[in-house]
Amino acid sequence: DGGITQSPKYLFRKEGQNVTLSCEQNLNHDAMYWYRQDPGQGLRLIYYSQIVNDFQKGDIAEGYSVSREKKESFPLTVTSAQKNPTAFYLCASSSSGLGGNIQYFGAGTRLSVL
Amino acid sequence: AQRVTQPEKLLSVFKGAPVELKCNYSYSGSPELFWYVQYSRQRLQLLLRHISRESIKGFTADLNKGETSFHLKKPFAQEEDSAMYYCALKADSWGKLQFGAGTQVVVTP
Numbered sequence: 001d002g003g004i005t006q007s008p009k010y011l012f013r014k015e016g017q018n019v020t021l022s023c024e025q026n027l028n029h030d031a032m033y034w035y036r037q038d039p040g041q042g043l044r045l046i047y048y049s050q051i052v053n054d055f056q057k058g059d060i061a062e063g064y065s066v067s068r069e070k071k072e073s074f075p076l077t078v079t080s081a082q083k084n085p086t087a088f089y090l091c092a093s094s095s096s097g098l099g100g101n102i103q104y105f106g107a108g109t110r111l112s113v114l
Numbered sequence: 115a116q117r118v119t120q121p122e123k124l125l126s127v128f129k130g131a132p133v134e135l136k137c138n139y140s141y142s143g144s145p146e147l148f149w150y151v152q153y154s155r156q157r158l159q160l161l162l163r164h165i166s167r168e169s170i171k172g173f174t175a176d177l178n179k180g181e182t183s184f185h186l187k188k189p190f191a192q193e194e195d196s197a198m199y200y201c202a203l204k205a206d207s208w209g210k211l212q213f214g215a216g217t218q219v220v221v222t223p
Contacts, residue, residue, distance in 0.1 A: 031209060040123060042200060042215040043158075050208050058210075090158065094209050101146065101209040105158040 003027065006091050006106035012114050013078065013085060021076045021109045023091035030096045032074035033103065036060060037088040046089075049074055050096070078111065086113050116141050116205045120214035127191045127221055135186040135217045137175075137201030146204035147184040148211070149175055153197045161186075161199070171195070191221045 004025045013019045025032065031050045035043040045058030049068040063082025068074055074093075078085045088110050092103040117140040127133045139145060149161040162170045164177040164184060175186045184201060201214040 033210070035213075040215060042120075043213040045210065045212075048210055092158075096208070101204055101211075102148075102160050102163070103150075103209070103211060107157050 004091055004093055004104055004106035006089075006109050008109060009107070011109055011111045013111060014114050016080045018077055018079050019111070021078070021089055021091075021111070023074045023076065023106060024072055025074075025091075025093045025104075026072060027093055027095070027104060028071070029093035029104075030071070031094045032068070033092040033094075034058075034064075034066065034074070034076045035090045035092065037090055037108070043090065046076065085111055087111060116203055116212045118201050118203050118212050118214035120199075120201055120217050122217045123215070124218045124220070127219070129193055129221055129223050130190050133188050133191040133195070133219065133221075135199050135201075135219065137184045137186065137214060139182050139184065139201075139203050141182075141203055145177070145179070145182075145184075147175075147177060148202040148204070149173070149184075149186050150200045150202055150213075151197050152200070153194075158200070191219075193221050193223060195219060196221045 007022045033048040034046040044060050046064050047066040049055035052071050065077045090108050091106040094103045119138045147164045151161040152158045173188045198216050200216045202211040205212040
């Protein structure tokens with residue numbers, strides 16, 4: 001089954017805790033993205049990576065961190081510095097060749113604060 | 115700066131009526147625009163892109179550079195069109211997208 005897999009589906013964070021959201025893709029895509037989806041605000045880009053071992057901050061990177069050690073994986077850590085982490089998080093990937101620029105999305109992770 | 119504006123948060127239409135979702139953009143270069151759709155309990159997915167000039171599920175969208183718009187239209191709405199629709203602008207040469215705030219479409223019988 002090809003595509004993008006996000007886990008877990010639901011995640012709860014305690015005060016002062018760091019949590020990591022997983023994103024794995026088997027589409028052989030070079031680029032991967034993390035978005036935060038809040039009602040009425042659309043999708044806001046947190047971080048993106050165009051190639052392994054490289055990533056850039058998006059529009060709302062504060063309080064988040066990422067790594068891209070493997071082409072297939074792009075985990076997102078929500079740190080304790082993120083004061084309002086409750087949201088729906090979406091991971092996406094896209095290819096860089098012909099037909100690129102189309103982003104394919106995972107099913108999302110809903111993060112809540114306890 | 116790149117910006118995508120979707121002025122309607124909610125659009126409620128009757129089945130069989132025409133539906134138009136507005137999207138305006140701000141971009142200094144040659145724009146590449148997309149419409150993405152999120153049906154209930156499904157993943158966000160591409161609906162159409164302006165360079166393809168195609169009709170998907172009866173929807174069309176025309177890029178109007180003079181008005182900096184990329185409105186999505188369908189002449190006869192169906193109940194299965196109820197979903198959240200996002201307009202998106204390719205923001206750099208690598209394919210990073212700038213999304214609008216989204217429009218929730220509700221089609222009632």
